[in-house]
Amino acid sequence: MSKTLSKLEKGDQGIVREVKGPDVARLMEMGFIKGERVEVLHEGPIGRDPMAVRVRGGILALRRSEAQWIYLEGEQS
Numbered sequence: 001m002s003k004t005l006s007k008l009e010k011g012d013q014g015i016v017r018e019v020k021g022p023d024v025a026r027l028m029e030m031g032f033i034k035g036e037r038v039e040v041l042h043e044g045p046i047g048r049d050p051m052a053v054r055v056r057g058g059i060l061a062l063r064r065s066e067a068q069w070i071y072l073e074g075e076q077s
Contacts (some may be wrong), residue, residue, distance in 0.1 A: 002018075002071050002072060003071070003072055003074055004067065004068050004069070004070060004071055004072065005027050005032075005038060005040075005053070005062075005068075005070040005071075006064040006065075006067035006068040006069035006070075008032045008040045008069070008072070009040060009048075010040050010042060010043050011039075011040065012039070012040050012041040013037060013038060013040070014037075014038055014072030014073060015036070015037055015038070015049050015072060015073050016032050016033060016034055016035065016036045016037075016038060016055075016070060016071070016072060017034065017071045017072055017073045018071040019032050019033075019034075019070055019071070020069050020071070021031060021068075021069030022035065022069075023066065024066070024069070026072060027066065027069065027070060030040060030055070030060055030062075031053060031055040031056035031058060031060070032070050033050055033056075036055055036056055037055070038053055038054070038070070038072065039053060039054045039055075040052075041051055041054055041059060042052060046066065047064075049064050050063050051062075051063075051064060051067060053067075054068065
């Protein structure tokens with residue numbers, strides 16, 4: 001079963017399965033590449049936006065509207 005990064009909560013993690021949408025190149029440049037592990041570290045106070053995620057050893061801030069284009073497999077809390 002796959003899920004988008006936007007559905008994960010603080011502490012959840014998964015493996016990037018696919019990146020879609022209008023900004024694919026930018027998201028892939030940020031490190032969201034198939035097979036990479038992603039972990040949600042923090043959620044913003046208003047609407048849980050932005051979210052801070054760890055990917056490829058770095059920490060990035062990402063809006064949930066951007067995270068909806070990143071499909072994951074193997075989610076776990």
